[in-house]
Amino acid sequence: MVAGSNPAGGLSIIAERCSILIWILFIDLDRTVWNHHDVSILHRPFKLVSKDCIVDHYGEKFCLYDKVREFLDFCKRNNFILSTLSWNKYSITKEIMDLLGITRYFDYLFNKFYPLKNETLIQAIEIIKKNYALNHYPKIIYIDDQRKYYDLIKDALEEIYFIHMWIDVNSYEELIEYIGNLVN
Numbered sequence: 001m002v003a004g005s006n007p008a009g010g011l012s013i014i015a016e017r018c019s020i021l022i023w024i025l026f027i028d029l030d031r032t033v034w035n036h037h038d039v040s041i042l043h044r045p046f047k048l049v050s051k052d053c054i055v056d057h058y059g060e061k062f063c064l065y066d067k068v069r070e071f072l073d074f075c076k077r078n079n080f081i082l083s084t085l086s087w088n089k090y091s092i093t094k095e096i097m098d099l100l101g102i103t104r105y106f107d108y109l110f111n112k113f114y115p116l117k118n119e120t121l122i123q124a125i126e127i128i129k130k131n132y133a134l135n136h137y138p139k140i141i142y143i144d145d146q147r148k149y150y151d152l153i154k155d156a157l158e159e160i161y162f163i164h165m166w167i168d169v170n171s172y173e174e175l176i177e178y179i180g181n182l183v184n
Contacts, residue, residue: 024080026140064102108127125157
């Protein structure tokens with residue numbers, strides 16, 4: 001078994017060399033993790049008004065969806081490599097995630113103000129493959145409220161499971177059950 005560190009600072013097992021199955025879970029943010037359509041348009045300073053809600057400078061409020069934290073806990077307990085995949089300004093999403101206390105769950109933050117999330121996803125997978133010394137594509141789960149990005153990449157990747165948030169599942173409780181069934 002060979003160990004290496006991931007960008008989040010934790011110890012990770014390089015699975016290719018010890019035959020452990022690696023799952024990477026990518027999740028969108030806007031309308032998937034929180035109930036705002038585009039946090040990049042919000043204005044600083046941000047203020048935490050409850051454990052799950054933030055308001056911007058002009059009083060626009062948005063919140064995490066119910067049970068997001070439980071879902072993130074589930075992902076970490078089940079050893080997923082967890083990453084955001086968001087078409088947003090990195091500095092804004094990072095600040096919001098820090099305020100909400102959810103950054104700590106993620107191994108990677110691929111928040112890029114670039115409309116072709118399919119290209120960002122391919123780049124992200126290559127970075128993760130390199131960091132974990134993987135010779136092949138790991139199993140990938142991609143969760144987004146918009147199907148169009150998946151439609152752009154489904155033929156380019158060998159194994160990717162797309163979960164259309166609010167269509168395939170209606171809550172984070174259902175998402176936990178869905179993913180549990182998928183990986184077991």
